Amino acid sequence: MRLLVLGGTAMLGRAVAAHAVAGGHDVTCLARGVSGEVPEGVTWVQGDRDTDDGLAAVTDGGARWDAVIDVSRQPGQVRRAVTALEPVAERFVFVSTGNVYAVHSGLGTDESVPLLPPLQGDVMEDMTTYGEAKVACEAAVLEGFGPDRSLVARAGLIGGPGDASGRSGWWPWRFAHPVGAHGAVLTPDDPTLPMAIVDVRDLAAWLVRCAATGTSGVFDAVGEPDTLGGLIATAREVAGHNGPVVSAPAEWLGEHGVKEWMGEDSMPLWISDPEWRGFxxxxxAAARAAGLSCRPVAETLRDAAAYEEVRDRTDPRRCGLTDETERRLLALLGH
Structure with a gap:
């Protein structure tokens, strides 16, 4: 397969390119080249998708592609790609997100949940319109290539090596480096919260397989159903932690400035907002029926933690409690 990856230097795009070239495919990545290098064996073509001729190097001169995989969040970039590549590519695989859904309170949900309205315009100015921007991107792909030549993968939480957000690496890393007395670690008292992690390598492998086989449709590309309590317990096991685990209720954590999900002084993966608890x-189920296979989450967390140990400290982790904050909160709880 001749595969064109739009990107290929950041976490998921790089994993896609690496898996595809390892599988014997002819892989080209079009990227500006500012986020890193493409994997060995991949052809890199420099291009800026924000310009009208940014895709010329992969569309002119009789270029043909069996498949394109795109991870962009900018509607203008996706619209330009669809217009330029539809005549020269057989199919288009677009990585979207579960943030496209308008409702996040339901449990055991699927792709039938209503979507947000699409973003108007070509540019997502900030993350407050991330879901709407991805809805617009999806619409451009499905309209331009048609449903039979398109695959939309609405990814859930992606974790594993290369997770610069730190969401999948925080808990095993913290259990390996506790800061509380006698190795105490603070956790939210919310063990039944539904939460799943899809390993970046498993998602990449599935995207490449779908591109090669011509699989079409819209899929929730998420990890095996789990809970926050289950993920935290696995993280503790991975780290070999045997100190105290101190759980605090949502109301108390909120009163003391602890944020949900991610951000400064946050509890990663935790969502107490009832309108988002079904995220x-x-x-x-549909993606697994179409071949998405997930490795044990312990492996994902172990490798995410290993990445935390060696990651570039000039790119600070974007979630978790600081050591000072966690010590202070544990002291307030008597630990």
């Missing part, structure tokens, strides 16, 4: 509850 991690999509079943992913």
């Amino acid at each position: 991690g509850a999509h079943t992913g």
